[in-house]
Amino acid sequence: MVKEEKSRYIAFETIIEDESPLEVSFVFNSISRSILSLFGEVEASQSGIWLIEYDPETHQGILRCTHKSLEKVQTAMAAVSSIDNRPVIIHLLKTSGTIRSLRSAIEQESTSSQQFEDT
Secondary structure (H helix, E strand, O other): OOOOOOEEEEEEEEEEOOOOOOOHHHHHHHHHHHHHHHHHHHHHHHHOOEEEEEEOOOOEEEEEEEHHHHHHHHHHHHHOOEEOOEEEEEEEEEEEOOHHHHHHHHHHHHHHHHHHHHO
16 A cells, blocks of 8 residues: 655745746746756655745745655755746745645734734
């Protein structure tokens, strides 16, 4: 019997100087290439990464990976320095075992930061 891999979800944002939207495929390909160059083909294939969502307007997204490769994927994401030949920083916001808890934590965080800015 094959045991199913546990997934982890990483919320992130891309920080770009010119604030123009990035294409989803460029974001995913940059992260994939970073994993491949840092850890090789075997680790890249075992990481099971998948871009669940990315909003080009807010520059925020959610990436899925296996729980065993979480630290390596986070390292590779932090190592990305350019996307589509534009300088970029990938800021990791939160990590969770479920998408639901990840989204609720991010919503609570954005709500509390908006309340802080309003005062």
